[in-house]
Amino acid sequence: MLFCGLFIVRFGESxxxxxxxxxxxxxxxxIELKLSGSFGELRSxxxxxxxxxxxxxxTGANVIAAAAGYVSRIKIEHYGYGKALYITHPNGYTTVYAHLEKFAPRIEEYIKKRQYEQESYExxxxxxxxxxxxDQGETVAYSGNTGGSGGPHLHFEIRDGDARPINPLLFGIKIPDSRLPLVKQIKAYPLDTESTINGKNEAxxxxxxxxxxxxxxxxxxxxYGEIGIGVNTNDQMDAASNQNGVYDIKTYFNGKPSFEMTFDRFSFDExxxxNQMIDYEHFQQNKSRISKxxxxxxxxxxxxxxxxxNGKLKLLDPEAKHTYKIAITDFDGNLSEINMDITNESKNEYLSLKDPKNATLVAHNESFSTTKGSFTLTIPKGTLYEDTFLNISENADVLKVHEDVIPxxxxMILNYDMKSKVGDDMGKYYxxxxxxxxxxxxxxSTLKGNTLTAFTKTLGTYGIRKDTNxxxxxxxxxxxxxxxxxxxTLTLKIEDKETxxxxxxxxxxxxxxxMEYDYKTDLITYDFSNGVSTETDNQLVVIVTDNVGNSTKFEANFQRKE
Ligand SMILES: [Zn+2]
Structure with missing residues (x-):
């Protein structure tokens, strides 16, 4: 595995x-390391x-400190990482352990004290x-399934001094892999209105x-013209059947390097x-991810x-023959290769372009705003990745903002004028x-004066609803x-079906x-070992509020002797 050092020396790398x-x-x-997810893997x-x-x-596997250091951050949230622990090491790196069930006793005690002071689980x-x-090797927590985790596992990260996550395998962590990357789909894209694939201006x-x-x-x-290629690929390792991400994809056009991407480090703001790197529309329609x-x-x-x-191919020489190669490697250097033969066709002078019927061209570098019925839609500058035709319409208080095939x-901001709802418990609308x-x-959604406002990163259809339950x-x-x-423990199920x-x-x-809340099971749990009451006669009160402010109060009495 030492030869991995060869892979990490790259052009343009710091x-x-x-x-x-x-x-x-x-x-x-x-326990033996088997991966259900790899670094850089494509997720939502x-x-x-x-x-x-x-x-x-x-759940409950011992989670151990990967190196000596100090606990620099603890975050407990209902969603996301659930219970997470961050350890900063003397060499400047920070390791992160997430979706934990609980922490080692002295850390658990440290956190509980502060949760009680702040009266908050999060x-x-x-x-x-x-x-x-x-210390290195010390048990700091127990693995779990908290937050946005779809099954028991440990999420482990190594971040550099600028909080950028780095592929942990680059630090010599070894996981056997002798299987070749899988190649599932290849797609060709015309990149402007004159370009064609097999005579058509369509991917x-x-x-x-x-x-x-x-x-x-x-x-x-x-x-013909300027085109690009995309690939849907995954990697499997020896010890598990999970389909993970690959490590490196490199392409060659007529034998010369054309494009390369390597999953070794990125920053969270990237x-x-x-959503721009993958074919987003293909993903929304097929649930498979093609990397451009x-x-x-x-x-x-x-x-x-x-x-x-930029990896784009220029095909402007009719009758010419071209070759294109995609080389995909996993972290252990197992290689899958796709070879493609491309014939340069002539420019299609009679190209029929898709007519963007009733669509509005929205520029990506300008703010756009339109009022339809009681709705005002604003798409701020920089919300779209490119200038895009959007279908925007309104009918009977339903606003259609294109469909979710463009990232x-x-x-974007949706404002709804509530003047027709004045006097009708306006706070319950969303x-x-x-x-x-x-x-x-x-x-x-927030109500200010007579305007209901919502922010969303998803194109699609929006309407007005009222929740009084x-x-x-x-x-x-x-x-x-x-x-x-x-x-x-005391365990209760809390639910709100609508908001x-x-x-x-x-x-x-x-x-x-x-009370610890797990949104996946809708359960809240109190652990009697917290010792809040030593009384025999106890009164429990639980108040739950939904997202438009409806609330329910539950009361119960019970007796208890230790
Ligand atoms: Zn993860």
Missing amino acids: QTLQNLPQDYFVHPLD NHFHSGLDIKTNQR IQLYPDDLDLRV QLLRVISLGSGKFKTEPFSA TRYI LFIPDGSPLSLYRETNN LHKN IARITPWGAAYHVS PPTIVPVNFKSGQWLSKNK GVQAYRATLNGKFIL
């Missing part, structure tokens, strides 16, 4: 990636910033460098033919540009390496996103009036109790 410390970090789990609206390490479908702490020192999927041993070709095709092997205009992604003409980088199958999803609260492991001396749970608060005999 010095630091060439001299990463090897064998400084040990495995963050004391982001590149994956670490390794997802499998924990045998269970918390963010930046301990001093002397507060929580840890086209090309048939992929496997020749064995990681060699592929596509059906031959003809093209991560949303993934050319740099979209304005993309700041640092995953790109040296390119020729937005920033929020803007909802209406799916093609008619389901309505709450979009966080309060949340429900149901005890799960007890009933009011019972003796609960044997209970270790969702916005906040909850629980007290025992008037004193705040810490």
